[in-house]
Amino acid sequence: MAEEPRCPASSDRELGMDAKISRRDFFDGVAATAVAGAAVTALAGCAPGGDRPWAASPASPVAVPDGADYPPELTGLRGNTPQALSIPHAIRDNRLGSVTNTASVEDTGEHYDLVVVGAGISGLASAYFYRKRNPGAKVLILDNHDEFGGHARRNEFHPEGRDQVLIGYGGTQAIDTPSVYSTEAKGLLTDLGIDLKKFEKYFDQKFYDKFKLAEEGDTVFFRYEDFGRDHLAVRSKDMSTEDWLADAPLTDEGRADLVTLLDKPEDWMPGLSDDEKKTRLAETTYTDYLRDIAGMGEEAVNFCRSLTSDEWAVPAADWSALDAWADGYPGFDGLNLDDSTAHRLNAFSVQRFWGHEDPYIYHFPDGNASIARLLVHRLIPNSVPGKDTLDMDSVVLAEFDYTELDKPDNDVRLRLASPCTNLQHDGSPDAADRVLVTYHSTDGKLHRATATHVVMAAWHVMGQFLMTELPSTQRIAMKDASKQPLIYANVVVKNWQPWVELGMRHIRFSSGDWAVAQLDYPVSLGGYKHPQDPDEPIIIQMIGVPSPEGMAPAKAAIAARHNILHIPFEGYERSIRQTLNRALGDGGFDAKRDIEAITVNRWGHGYAREYARPFDRFWPDGPTPAETARRKLGRIAIANSDAAPNAYTDTAIDQAHRAVGELLDS
Template sequence: MGDIDPRHARDLGMSRPITRRDFFDGVAVAAIGTVAATGHPAGGRPAQEPGGDAFPPRRTGLRGDTADSLAVPHALRDGRFWEHAGDPEPTGESYDLVVVGGGVSGVSAAYEWLRHEPRARVLILDNHDELGGQARRTEFRPPGRGGALIGRAGARSLTAPAMWTPEGKDLLARLGVTVRRLRRHVDEGLHPGLGMHEGVMCDRETFPVEGLHRLVPSVPPERWVNRLPIADEARRDLLALLTDPPDWWPGLPVEEKEERLAGLTYSAFLLDVCGAHPDVERFHRTLPSARWGYDTRAFGAIDAWASGYPGFQGLGLDPGKPSRFCSPTVKKDWGAADDDVPCLPEGAQALVRMMVGRMIPGFATATTVDGVTTAGYDYGRLDAPGNRVRFRLSSPVVSVRNDGDPDSATSATVGYFDGHRVRTVTAGAVVMACWSAVVPHVVSGLPDAQRTALAEAVKIPLLEATVQVRHWRAWRRAGVHRVRWTGAYWCLTELDRPVGAPGYDHPRDPGEPATVHLVAAPCRSELGPAGGAAAGRRALLRTPYDHLEYTIRDQLARLLGPGGFDPAADIEGVTVHRWGHGYAPEYCRPWHGFYPDGPFPADTARRRLGRVAIAGADSVPAARADAAVTAAYRAVAELLA
């Protein structure tokens, strides 16, 4: 983490008042331990906007895994929570189902349960102050717009919906979500029509000369490669990899070539097999970062081949099917007709809001795909006593146990921390739709093998930021709408796609306010996905919000400054979603030697224990919305069997 230059920070607008920001993370490391000593989460109850606006999408500053949401889970992990928590106090509440985790998987589990048991009483508990897990909606109120400007964090699109799991497709059908309906409100031609394309920022963190390089589809690679700030030898190597790479292993059968690729990362393939200049590897390093959470030093060469990365054309691999060594998502998306279908302006949280609105009367004024974006929401209805279904936010679960022997138990007891004390409820069944690594610290009576398998579900850290800008003229002048950085802190900056909804118009004129989306991948990829995730998460928790905002402003100034962008004047709001436990990493080569033949740790990790079943994307594992839905349906089926 670099130091902040006070003079440069002033120029970037760090001292300019914008929509308020919360500094919980600035004391995150100390605050995580506060709950163990005081019995209260660090930072108190969820913050509100000035004027008392408690609508979560309008809260800015640090969101996601704040110190508030992490204090109790980390105290449990470190064995400090129960020393100070006191004896649990029963609420007297009894539910047919309690769901731990209010993300896509947890809400889907509740929704599926009610299909089978429509009169059931259901409680959803989550440690965050917002529903949806990593699927988040952000809102800004730019002066003069006449309404909200909506952005998102988490999944923006339904990726390859034609290839979704049967359970995922079933949920979309029940919600009335169709590709045709979604595509109606996407203006795919807006940015290209304004001469805006994708680009690569060869940044000063990687190369001696910083510069933006547009990737215009009609321009041959020779034109832009020759302008890159890389060595002459690297230019020759890169052009060869892009246009006519040789067969690196002549005479070997295809099966053996695939097996060799399965043992390599893409960085190792470029450097050790292709013998490419190091500048070539540095130029490509962040290619997978935004989607996978780690770079080419961890990304498998076999998946890089299937993803269309340069260097493989001469190997003679079968272009008609994926390799058996490719990761599950790469196999699933192979040849998909619909690659990326934007899911309304707020992304995947729209699915969660539709489900919650249908389960909890009065929460939403509309629950259809055409009405969810502009609906009104009453968070006060989520946990109303008269509801059959209740959603209790800022309520981290601290204990789950079967009432008696798991083989014969007919109920379970669930304890959660309400900010002051531990409260318990009775449940006929429990679905754990939280991080798998949390489960061993919460669920009593797990077999040792299952505890070990659950603890191995190490998630990849991720950062997302949504920035509201006064206008996007500088993006048009730069001729880009989406830019990958080769080595700076934020690996991706993009103008949000022009996605509207009935009653909601996306910004069409570059003079209008807009939202910008940024992604950072803190994983230390050189250590591999698991080791890199742990190291990156530790560093992320030590990174203060000031530094995150500083890097956002600095990178936008470097990218767009030549087009007249002034971060001090043009940035009007910043929201950062921090996910120390972000993507659920898939089994993949070269890191999991048991893949694809098994046995798989997840098969052991997700075993039902009496009245407790395990869902969540970790239990698949895969960082996909349809995988989370499938895990939810499976857990419900196990409990109802």
């Protein structure tokens, strides 16, 4: 019998790279660069075999299909596209020229009570809270993307074999742990017509059992790059760890390590008190704990390296062992730690979620894009023709008219693809009665409006460049807010029989381009129906966490961002096809035959960075960079989840509420 190849490589033709699918309606335009070719080769993991140099295909004009002016329907490369980042990067690199030179800026003559920079949930909520206190206020919202919602991004598809649109989420997944939401955040959801109890019915909680699909966390793909052979381990109910790992590509020592780690962890820190153990764990990464304290070999370490990736957007080598214990990752039961409350050195999110075990069911088909859409409709009622009111049910299938967002007669105007370039008071920040707001318009020119108040709800890494009046300490603090990069890919397949055949719904990969792949959540509401028949098309969501190991998360984020922003769509596509073929092949999956559409939501600026030990020595005693960065300056207040910093929807809402209060109560 021939030895199994280490790398199950396939040619481009075998992978279906030449197949006609919905994938290149929005091309990123950088594929021809040499740097892109190098980056994509690294992404795919295997040397490309095939019929064309997929990593460096030339960018070419692509015909725009019907409906391509409706952002949710655009496929291919989305999220932080080069188009959305071109002006911000020009500002960062000082290539835009002097944005304060009045000779180069056209004055629009517009004055608003409020200008909001950033149309994510924090920015939209800022406009909502401001208008709630000032119902007649005139508001302008600016954003550099061609879509509103920030990371709360909606993806739509129209696959063959399905009469109804197929809806996916390209970013923020869910209303996570609503029991911890503040009064203000809960109140906003109520104002928008969101009744959380309805999700108990809308999320089909019997779906996975009906098809005998393994629990999340019970399917791991051992990659040949880590273990010498590809292997999909699916753990069915009542299966022992030994049986689960029986065929895995492990040595006897590696298998014994994992059985000990998962089933019989010891007290590897004898003689220390509870607080002494937790303090030491806080100063140790999870990987170092496994290797240096628990004495695990490299196979066990490799098995655990991606456990933290999906939740925190960093690998195990960049997450503290204390927070790994709090999250329930393996290896800590033998320490007999007191879990009645969080430790002061736990990360902020870990502490605030402690003791709250909300089910993960509060999910719209488009994730929290529905919250953004409800906010836009409250602000601009004519954004959905013929709909005076929307609620959690009617918003799901509502089609927004983007031509209505920036009409002169609107009390609130939402101006997309219009990045702000400068915010400056008309005089001293302490005495000025207005703010000059400069932005880059779709006509390629700089324009200026004025505002009585401004909420800067964009990324803080941009705030340092937009607000040149800031004191140096505040600009440095904004620079610290380096978001963790993420890739959210939605892959439409003709059917999900391979998942049923293999008995799983979620795959964690031991390493590589993708941390997880999973079937779309089974949510049906407002006339929208989640696929119920395994022969129907469905969305497979894949999440990539590109931050490398071995450096502080903030520095790792910068390195990863520089890499992924030079990868063309074709690189992501090839990696997706190869990864799914390798993981699902035994279930009968064939990427060339089965994939109908791909949308890659690339978030170079993804999760707001979580303060955590051992890298953030100031945590938890402070002061934190976020506290400095969010200080109000004259008529400008600061929002965005960076101001917490904490990458959750309720945080974005809370920061918006605080910012508006600072403007109106001072």
